[in-house]
Amino acid sequence: MEIRRICVIGSGTMGNGIAHVFAQHGYEVYLVDINQEALEKALKTISKNLDRQIKKGIVKQEEKETILNRIQTTTDLQQGAKNVDLVVEAVTESIKIKEQVFREVSKYVPEHTIIASNTSSISITKLATFTDRSERFIGMHFMNPVPVMKLVEIIRGYDTSDETTQIIEETAKKLNKVPVVVNDYPGFVSNRVLMPMINEAIYALYEGVATKEAIDTVMKLGMNHPMGPLQLADFIGLDVCLAILQVLYEGFGDPKYAPCPLLVKMVEAGHLGVKTGKGFYNYN
Numbered sequence: 001m002e003i004r005r006i007c008v009i010g011s012g013t014m015g016n017g018i019a020h021v022f023a024q025h026g027y028e029v030y031l032v033d034i035n036q037e038a039l040e041k042a043l044k045t046i047s048k049n050l051d052r053q054i055k056k057g058i059v060k061q062e063e064k065e066t067i068l069n070r071i072q073t074t075t076d077l078q079q080g081a082k083n084v085d086l087v088v089e090a091v092t093e094s095i096k097i098k099e100q101v102f103r104e105v106s107k108y109v110p111e112h113t114i115i116a117s118n119t120s121s122i123s124i125t126k127l128a129t130f131t132d133r134s135e136r137f138i139g140m141h142f143m144n145p146v147p148v149m150k151l152v153e154i155i156r157g158y159d160t161s162d163e164t165t166q167i168i169e170e171t172a173k174k175l176n177k178v179p180v181v182v183n184d185y186p187g188f189v190s191n192r193v194l195m196p197m198i199n200e201a202i203y204a205l206y207e208g209v210a211t212k213e214a215i216d217t218v219m220k221l222g223m224n225h226p227m228g229p230l231q232l233a234d235f236i237g238l239d240v241c242l243a244i245l246q247v248l249y250e251g252f253g254d255p256k257y258a259p260c261p262l263l264v265k266m267v268e269a270g271h272l273g274v275k276t277g278k279g280f281y282n283y284n
């Protein structure tokens with residue numbers, strides 16, 4: 001089966017990047033969100049990120065309009081999903097919201113359509129049960145920022161077919177990404193390893209071991225990480241980090257994954273990182 005038309009659901013941090021890379025590589029994209037403002041913001045972000053790629057010589061100036069014209073935005077899920085070969089869901093990291101989206105989108109998509117979730121941590125096997133096609137359901141976990149990061153972690157649910165996995169691997173390669181296939185356990189590989197590190201960095205700040213700048217500098221210069229863990233948490237979104245840690249904590253039943261109280265408090269206060277202008281650092 002050839003994938004040509006994509007529906008990306010959710011146009012936030014990840015959704016706009018996913019729409020961007022598919023359009024950049026010639027796919028026709030329907031970008032859906034419940035929030036019209038989020039769609040407008042996504043188009044502005046994509047335009048700005050294309051300008052960045054033009055400066056770097058990755059995209060030609062004359063291609064920009066064509067790429068943007070491949071993306072149609074809508075708040076009507078049926079409209080966006082009715083004619084596509086692949087759905088990539090990138091809505092808020094909440095199983096309740098995702099359940100509602102998958103139950104609804106299953107009604108609209110054609111029989112052959114593959115449904116993928118960009119979830120950072122929620123069980124792919126569980127999410128598949130909200131659709132009518134667990135063999136054609138898979139995790140397609142892009143990394144942030146999507147236009148820059150090479151990895152796509154592909155997560156096979158319990159019922160995901162070999163054919164679906166192969167199509168999604170090939171699709172990721174067509175986006176000039178490197179697919180890595182993993183099995184479906186809490187946090188998969190990426191967040192099972194990353195989130196405990198971020199949580200530990202937040203604990204170090206909470207316990208007064210060092211300042212945020214000191215913690216990030218130790219990890220940047222000492223471990224050769226391009227970004228310190230606290231700054232990275234701001235980029236990911238502190239609400240997203242908290243949601244992933246809760247999945248790890250509940251999924252393994254192990255207190256080592258318990259989210260740091262400081263993270264919980266910052267999310268309660270609405271300081272979610274880059275997307276709200278304030279997290280561990282200020283972005284205004």
Ligand code: NAD
Pocket residue numbers: 009010011012013014015032033034035038089090091092093094097101118119120121141142143144235236237240275
């Ligand atoms: P975000 O909060 O930036 O964006 C979520 C978007 O979903 C919002 O625009 C919201 O309006 C929209 N939305 C909510 N309910 C909806 C619905 N019913 N229908 C359509 N749209 C709806 O979140 P994000 O950071 O882009 O995360 C999206 C998904 O990607 C999550 O599952 C997250 O775990 C995953 N993810 C995030 C990162 C990251 O670094 N932020 C990295 C990899 C994966």
